Amino acid sequence: MPRTNDRSNHRITSARPTETAPSSLSRKCRGAAATRPAPEACVARLSLYVRELTRLASQRVGFVSSRRLAGQLGLTDAQVRRDLSYFGQFGTSGRGYEVQRLHDRLTTILGVSGRTWHVALAGAGNLGSALLAYRGFRERGFLFKVAVDTDPQKVGRTVQGLTVASASQLPLLVRRHDIQIGLIAVPVESAQAVCDQLVESGVRAIVNFAPVRLEVPSSVWLRVVDLAIELESLAFYLARTK
Amino acid sequence: MPRTNDRSNHRITSARPTETAPSSLSRKCRGAAATRPAPEACVARLSLYVRELTRLASQRVGFVSSRRLAGQLGLTDAQVRRDLSYFGQFGTSGRGYEVQRLHDRLTTILGVSGRTWHVALAGAGNLGSALLAYRGFRERGFLFKVAVDTDPQKVGRTVQGLTVASASQLPLLVRRHDIQIGLIAVPVESAQAVCDQLVESGVRAIVNFAPVRLEVPSSVWLRVVDLAIELESLAFYLARTK
């Protein structure tokens, strides 16, 4: 009797304040921003909402209810409304949310509207290439400006319109291209060294795709994406079913 | 003042019972199994523990304390002890946990000891190739028996010692190789169709790497790994720092 799980994602161990908002008294003016800092899980879902709204907008859907939005995403309607309520009041009673308007508001809140982010990729192997090829990044304004690799075979090659540079150039290139975000897609052994280089060169946020824990100073945002964990934990449930 | 987050992972929306354990009265016999079903977050961390223990064993470390294990993984000592306590009592007061023994016990519990799982990969692009190349899977007994792709360019090629078959062969190959787990690394457009094929062919667990929600019958375990979400949510925090 296993049930389908809906969205596996995002687990955080130590709390971290999201905003310095006073969180004092509730606002009353209509359309005002939310009162409390948004939970991390909710921020993560923001990109899901944006994706779905982009899709709906391209289908010329004008309004969408929390129920319908939830259905598409595998969430509950209450959760959608709660999530959105952290950022403001976007809906109309009886009608739902205006797709284009909500899309625009959410992209602004997510920080991916009317601006671009400069991204550097360390490791141009299969995983790195997959990341370069992911179309969603460009759509959201994440621009790959730099890709490096240690493998002389790969250096000089062009992947997705970007020329792979030598790993030794990383600090130089990060500074030259004003990189804000670094992606680590190198083997476990070199992940920490690459991470240190990124940090020293001024990168403020890092996503680590290597299955190791990395150390960074507290001024840097670090996220981990572990490709294997979901598969590995499936064995546990499979072994216990039928 | 951003803080480093430690482990991003795994968020579940609907609860699902993990065991049918009675959860009635506490056992008293030493070394007995835990009383309550293990939380999903804790099951996901099981593979982290196994990885670290494998590393420690290879360094001939005999004992490890919850504190040290936690430090390596970016968790707290209390959490490590709590997690392990769901599965039994493995430690020795004043000494800690015997590395090899704990490793063996956890791999058994995870369902990756003394047996293998047969895995099929749909989509042999960059991401699919990265998954085929991941060494951890083989180490844990996950064997890729099948890889398919729709691209005639890719069919017939050998990736990591496995020959890519035509996508039309998927149902046949799944049955022939007694596949239990399917990995979906195809574009969004074809993800649901591939998923349906896997399900109809008898696959009982699926990991979806495409950024869409998939529908499966409730008898099938479904997990999602979203490569983009962590990066996208970083913009939110970056836009709010300094």
Add this chain to the structure above:
DNA sequence: CACTGTGAATGCATTCACAGCG
């Protein structure tokens, strides 16, 4: 005395349920 194992306390996230609005 250093460490485990675990009730109890806390904190975070989801869901309920309903008042209020267009």
Add this chain to the structure above:
DNA sequence: CGCTGTGAATGCATTCACAGTG
């Protein structure tokens, strides 16, 4: 009437704190 926005209730996960043990 259909749907939002949100207090209050619930449920899950982490942390505290300490009794108990080799």
